[in-house]
Amino acid sequence: MFDRRIAEVAAAVSARLDAALAPMPGEIGAAMRHACGGGKRLRAFLVCEGAALHGVESAPALDAAAAIEAMHAYSLVHDDLPAMDDDDLRRGLPTVHVKWDEATAVLVGDALQSLAFDLVAHMALPAERVVTLTAGLARAAGGRGMVQGQALDIAAETAAVPLTLAEITELQAKKTGALIEWSAQAGPVMAGAETGAMGAYARALGLAFQIADDILDVEGDEAQTGKRLRKDGEAGKATFVSLLGLDGARKEAARLVETACEALSGHGAEADCLRQAARFVISRQS
Amino acid sequence: MFDRRIAEVAAAVSARLDAALAPMPGEIGAAMRHACGGGKRLRAFLVCEGAALHGVESAPALDAAAAIEAMHAYSLVHDDLPAMDDDDLRRGLPTVHVKWDEATAVLVGDALQSLAFDLVAHMALPAERVVTLTAGLARAAGGRGMVQGQALDIAAETAAVPLTLAEITELQAKKTGALIEWSAQAGPVMAGAETGAMGAYARALGLAFQIADDILDVEGDEAQTGKRLRKDGEAGKATFVSLLGLDGARKEAARLVETACEALSGHGAEADCLRQAARFVISRQS
Numbered sequence: 001m002f003d004r005r006i007a008e009v010a011a012a013v014s015a016r017l018d019a020a021l022a023p024m025p026g027e028i029g030a031a032m033r034h035a036c037g038g039g040k041r042l043r044a045f046l047v048c049e050g051a052a053l054h055g056v057e058s059a060p061a062l063d064a065a066a067a068i069e070a071m072h073a074y075s076l077v078h079d080d081l082p083a084m085d086d087d088d089l090r091r092g093l094p095t096v097h098v099k100w101d102e103a104t105a106v107l108v109g110d111a112l113q114s115l116a117f118d119l120v121a122h123m124a125l126p127a128e129r130v131v132t133l134t135a136g137l138a139r140a141a142g143g144r145g146m147v148q149g150q151a152l153d154i155a156a157e158t159a160a161v162p163l164t165l166a167e168i169t170e171l172q173a174k175k176t177g178a179l180i181e182w183s184a185q186a187g188p189v190m191a192g193a194e195t196g197a198m199g200a201y202a203r204a205l206g207l208a209f210q211i212a213d214d215i216l217d218v219e220g221d222e223a224q225t226g227k228r229l230r231k232d233g234e235a236g237k238a239t240f241v242s243l244l245g246l247d248g249a250r251k252e253a254a255r256l257v258e259t260a261c262e263a264l265s266g267h268g269a270e271a272d273c274l275r276q277a278a279r280f281v282i283s284r285q286s
Numbered sequence: 287m288f289d290r291r292i293a294e295v296a297a298a299v300s301a302r303l304d305a306a307l308a309p310m311p312g313e314i315g316a317a318m319r320h321a322c323g324g325g326k327r328l329r330a331f332l333v334c335e336g337a338a339l340h341g342v343e344s345a346p347a348l349d350a351a352a353a354i355e356a357m358h359a360y361s362l363v364h365d366d367l368p369a370m371d372d373d374d375l376r377r378g379l380p381t382v383h384v385k386w387d388e389a390t391a392v393l394v395g396d397a398l399q400s401l402a403f404d405l406v407a408h409m410a411l412p413a414e415r416v417v418t419l420t421a422g423l424a425r426a427a428g429g430r431g432m433v434q435g436q437a438l439d440i441a442a443e444t445a446a447v448p449l450t451l452a453e454i455t456e457l458q459a460k461k462t463g464a465l466i467e468w469s470a471q472a473g474p475v476m477a478g479a480e481t482g483a484m485g486a487y488a489r490a491l492g493l494a495f496q497i498a499d500d501i502l503d504v505e506g507d508e509a510q511t512g513k514r515l516r517k518d519g520e521a522g523k524a525t526f527v528s529l530l531g532l533d534g535a536r537k538e539a540a541r542l543v544e545t546a547c548e549a550l551s552g553h554g555a556e557a558d559c560l561r562q563a564a565r566f567v568i569s570r571q572s
Contacts, residue, residue: 023430025429027427027441028436029429032429061500077398079392081388081392082386083392101369106367107437110396110427111434112430113424114433115429117423118425120420121417121420121424122421127414127417128413130417131416131420134417136404138401139404142397142401142404143315143401146309148397151314151393152312
């Protein structure tokens with residue numbers, strides 16, 4: 001059920017992104033389209049499934065899903081820059097600064113962030129809800145959200161002492177957790193409903209996702225993941241695996257999946273797809 | 287009158303930015319504060335003066351003014367990067383990538399763009415108007431606005447044929463004009479009023495501003511402008527001065543100032559400060 005649903009969402013959100021990106025001119029436009037291609041579309045899935053769970057129509061849900069995928073794509077383009085993680089491979093393709101150049105990669109990320117807010121601002125919803133989504137997205141992405149997480153991650157590379165478990169948990173809650181939480185809460189916000197359960201679900205799922213990422217970095221296959229692996233170990237960075245061991249990390253991820261599912265206890269079978277998504281994030285091979 | 291008013295606005299918007307930036311943690315926070323310091327605050331002035339002209343309260347006007355200055359500051363930090371214009375001096379101080387490093391400069395720009403949308407989303411205004419301001423800001427900043435202008439500017443550096451006057455006019459309308467136009471229209475948007483006159487004023491003022499910038503690049507003093515000059519001539523780039531000559535450029539800027547003032551013909555003495563601002567942009571020494 002989950003497989004089919006995320007494939008449907010991925011196709012729909014890619015079409016929505018294609019439409020939003022089509023008018024973007026020049027090489028920047030081409031590079032924006034390159035940056036937004038592929039990916040699991042997990043964030044889009046969370047938006048669309050959370051929206052469906054709360055009875056929201058698919059048109060505004062797809063706008064919000066496209067917005068968060070544009071924001072996510074911007075963060076990847078900038079993270080891959082030589083001055084940041086210096087990655088040449090992403091989603092199985094050359095990164096933007098490799099295929100084009102650094103200036104283009106900076107501008108593409110900048111324009112994709114603007115596009116995310118553009119998409120949210122044009123959603124067919126009561127204006128109050130659009131403003132709530134905009135404010136939440138700005139906080140999640142900004143200097144106390146995703147950007148702070150990325151800055152903490154870069155600082156950790158040159159820190160004299162490896163990060164503690166609490167510090168890594170905090171870092172990841174900002175770096176990847178903030179956008180995941182926005183995604184899961186977008187549905188209830190669009191519906192004018194309570195966001196507490198979806199927020200708790202997303203916080204547990206986001207952390208489980210990151211632990212699975214650290215496990216994949218050790219055990220995964222570059223051809224399957226479409227990105228460079230084994231960089232954290234080489235850099236001597238603390239990860240959930242280095243701190244908990246492989247087995248401990250697996251157990252913690254499984255525990256978080258249970259926490260995520262428990263957060264949905266107020267919903268019946270209609271939330272099963274979200275429960276499956278939580279199990280998927282720790283079993284995925286890419 | 288204009289001198290006093292822009293100084294008042296500069297002080298007020300700097301205080302508003304300080305308050306918004308105070309919670310930003312770590313080195314990124316420090317670098318964000320550095321990037322938002324100084325400057326003429328022309329965009330903030332246009333917001334606040336346009337707001338006053340349309341009877342808008344000062345609190346939301348200052349939020350919008352702080353937002354556009356954060357957006358402008360982000361664009362300067364990224365434009366100054368080694369992969370872009372490679373500038374080491376801005377507003378008389380070392381640029382962010384010189385004082386910190388490139389990764390910090392990328393992240394500071396990213397976080398300042400988010401902050402701009404954060405500030406707009408928290409304005410005390412009817413939600414419909416907040417959404418209009420958000421949508422306009424996203425368009426002005428994005429891949430068909432400021433980012434496109436910057437991309438065209440970079441492409442011009444390596445183009446086989448220098449740009450024509452029409453091409454430079456188009457480039458500048460995007461690169462600097464789009465944010466200036468948003469600034470001038472923010473007042474009427476906040477008031478729910480017509481934006482046509484302020485839009486026409488801003489388009490003429492923005493282009494006059496850029497022509498004056500090209501004149502300053504030839505005639506200006508680095509100590510007074512606080513940034514590197516004579517780079518365009520060295521790079522062999524077409525500018526308004528190279529295409530029109532110094533005298534022709536001065537005449538065109540003066541003509542545009544008249545156009546800007548005529549756009550305000552529906553207003554009386556209460557718009558004199560905006561008329562003075564138009565004259566200021568072509569007489570400034572920095």
